[in-house]
Amino acid sequence: MSSPISIAxxxxxxxxxxxxxxxxxxLGDVYQLKAIYSRSKSSATELAKTAETSLALPEASLAIYYDLGGQDGNLEALLxxxxxxxxxxxLPITxxxxxVVQCLEAGKHVISEKPVAPTVKDGIKLINTYESVYKPRGLVWRVAENFEAEPGLQAAGKAIAEQKIGKVCFWNYQVLNNVNTDGMWYKTPWRTVPDYQGGFLLDGGVHSAAALRTVLPSPLQQLSGLASLNREHLAxxxxIHTLIRSKDGSHGLFELSFGLPSSAGGGxxxxxxxxxxILLITKFNKPGEKxxxxxxxxxxxxxSAKDGSTEEIIEKxxxxxxxxxxxxxxxxxxDDGLGKPLRALQDVAVIQxxxxxxxxxxxxxxxxxESQ
Known part of the structure; x- marks a missing residue:
């Protein structure tokens, strides 16, 4: 068995x-967590304590780093x-x-949360820098897009690729959410007043765009859409409502909203x-023990259109x-192909x-x- 990968x-x-x-x-012995960095000492300390409990680590075993941590306690010291x-x-999108570049320059492998960048142009610049400078050094950079990695969505894509529903004709993907001012995601300061396009539509919407490319067999090619603001706190x-055509000629409707007035009717x-x-993908929750x-x-x-028979695949x-x-x-x-930055860039392109x-x-x- 390989030694654990030491991470921060x-x-x-x-x-x-x-x-x-x-x-x-x-994941057990796959990773060994050694350090936590945050912009503030209090948030770094809090996560470190949570991690020590969650991972059954000795108390105060994780080093903490933060922006005012001095020469020995800032991000540069960690790297x-x-x-x-x-x-x-x-970290915040912008x-x-x-x-990412700072960590690669320090010789660290990187997995960064989605989206790959705030805009397509920013993403292209970052990807080109990685491909030309850091990939040749043997460093790995991946984008953490968990929808792409979901076994359920991968199973749906595999079923369609195997033509279990024949040739794709059209599709409809509806994602409806209710984000209130008292929600935990909204209370994050950089989300409350976003300095990036689309607000929650970019932050959360790239997940749905990733689901599209994971499930559908042909790359998305053309898009026509409308965007609106219906709840002022989500500016x-x-x-967004869009009509999208794929390279193979199939087309569909993609509806995404974080502005429902209540959670009723969402999902x-x-x-x-x-x-x-016909293939239908839905989500459901099962109550836990606590x-x-x-x-x-x-x-x-x-x-099946032939005899009406159904097949179900359920994945956690x-x-x-x-x-x-x-x-x-x-x-x-x-390399299994997951998390490639160029693929994550396609998700940003859909939202943009x-x-x-x-x-x-x-x-x-x-x-x-044209963004290059």
Whole structure:
């Protein structure tokens, strides 16, 4: 068995606590967490304490670093440590590209949270820098897009690729959310007043764009859409409606909103219609043993047009665990293709095109090419 990969977590926010730490715990000896960095001492200390409990580590065993930590306690000091091989970056969207480069320059392998960058142009610049400077040095950079890694969505994509519903004709993907001012995600300061396009539509919407490319068999090619703001606290936009055509000629409707007035009526529904059947993807929760706990599952239902028979695939959501497992394998020389920055760039292109289309047709390939 390979030795654990020694890592640090950069960013002490909600997702590091509720997603990265449980995934590291479930992966067992794959990773060895050594340090936490955050902009403030208090948030770094808090996450370190949570991590020590979650991972059954000795008290005060994790080193903490923060912006005012002095020469021996800031991010530069963390990155100078030779005993840390890789970093997980979960920082505000506009901060991440520069930090990705800083970590690569320090010789660390990097997995950074989605989106790959705030804009397509920023993403292209970052990817070109990695490909020309750091990839030749043997350094690995991956984008943490957990929807791409979800077994349920991968199973749906595999079923469609195997033509279990025949040739794809059209599809409809509806993702409806309610984000209130008292929600934990909204209370994050950099989300409350976003300095990046689309607000929650970019931050959360790239997940849905990743689901599209994971499930559908042909690359998305053209998009026409409208964006709007329906709840003032979610400025600059909270809703997009788009019509998208794929390279193979199939087309569909992508509806995404974070602006529902209540949680009633929300949720995800992804229906793909083919010449020989229909594939439907939904999500559901099962209550856990403790009060208030639940486990989410993805259900894929395939209905044959020939005889009406159905096949069901049910997978527990575990995308963060899968993406971190994939990253570790890639660091060790085994590339399964997950988390490639160029693919994550396509997700940003979908959201950016939807925000700026105003009803006009946007060529997604040209959008990326013209941003170089």
């Amino acid at each position: 977590i950069l960013g002490a926010g909600i997702f590091a606590r509720i997603a990265h730490l449980p995934a590291i715990r479930e 100078a440590r030779q005993d840390i091989q890789a970093v997980i970056i979960a 901060s991440q590209p520069a930090i 600059p936009h909270d809703t 995800d529904s992804f229906r793909v219609v083919g010449t020989e059947g 009060e208030g706990e639940s486990t989410q599952y993805i259900k894929v239902q395939i209905t 959501t575990c995308g963060v665990k899968q993406e971190l497992s994939s990253f570790a394998a890639h660091v060790r020389g085994q 095109a939807a925000l700026n289309s105003n009803g006009s047709v946007v060529d997604l390939t040209k959008l990326i090419e």
